[in-house]
Amino acid sequence: MLEYLQSKEQEMLFLLERLVNKDSGSHYKKGVDAIGKILSHEYKLLNFVVNTVEQTEVGNHLLIRHQEAKTPQIIILCHLDTVFSEGTAKDRHFTIRGSRAYGPGVIDMKGSLVTLLYALKALIEVGEEKAYHNVHILLNSDEEIGSTTSNVLIENMALGKRYALVMEPARPDGSIVSSRRGGGNYALRVYGKAAHAGISPEDGISAIEEISHKIIKLQQLNQFMNGVNVNVGIVRAGESANVICPYAEAYIDVRIDKMEQGILIDQEIRKICATANVPGAILELQGSINRNPMVKDEGTVRLLNVIQEAGEEIGIQIKDVSTGGNSDASFTSTVGVATIDGLGPIGGNAHSEDEYIEIPSLVERALLLAKVIKKLSE
Incomplete structure (x- = not known):
């Protein structure tokens, strides 16, 4: 999987550039839906079924699972929206400086949309059917404004699942998130x-x-x-x-x-x-x-251990932190599903003009996510 992902790094960057250069602020439905259409096409090419939950005021939500998936036990959450208004991408388009890429939403969370897609591509490449059949993905459109139209959808999707993987970006030092305040x-x-x-x-x-x-x-x-x-x-x-x-x-x-x-x-x-x-x-x-607090309970600790084991196998030491920020992880945690957040790529300065992503983390975190999905599916 590592060799495959390394060979696809430029392809990942090209997709990231396409996504970043399209405005998708929470209240700009046209832009959010445009991002959704790009990703829908990519998933359909992999024989994943994309169901659209139509919305009127915000972008549509997308429910995604492989066409041969039966009862997937992993829910994965990503959001399509950003905090930036229409016109921002034109004024501050995707740029690369050194080992970092910059642009509106590049780390929160368009980079995560890319790493999730390519983690699944890597699993498909090596024939890990049990793994990529075991995920149920929700790409929602209103996380940045409180998930007011998707919170119930998230909770309903999470019921019956064993694990929730939430793709908010990793901390700048690479740490993932094991608890959040409500x-x-x-x-x-x-x-x-x-x-x-x-x-x-x-x-x-x-x-x-x-x-x-x-x-x-x-x-x-x-x-x-x-x-x-x-x-x-x-x-x-x-x-x-x-x-x-x-x-x-x-x-x-x-x-x-x-x-x-x-x-x-x-x-x-x-x-x-x-x-x-x-x-x-x-x-x-x-x-x-x-949003209720995301609690670090026994189930979360066990899930964290699996992620840390996967990290060790690819040479990464995974640390976990608690944060005061909110995310959709609170909804899966509330219904009793073991939840870990911050599984996206590494970057910083989210919601600002200096938002960036560490380019090498695209491959690294896609590989980590693929390994985690595989281990949880064994």
């Missing part, structure tokens, strides 16, 4: 009443004053030592200094270490936002805890 997002909107601040301030209802009360109370929910973090990260309000502000909005990020913390913190947020401090102000709260 969390959620909320939007608080406050409606007041405009009035001239000099002529008739008594006629106004300040949305800024009201939302200020709420921000202080929300920030007081933080329990850093216990693993609960609440952050009001964005606040928008006001049109002019001489106008009593009629509208304000705040966006809230929540992170938790334990599933039960999510229930309690959700209750507290809703309690705070249920009643106005400023008479006449109207409050509207949207959002929820949408």
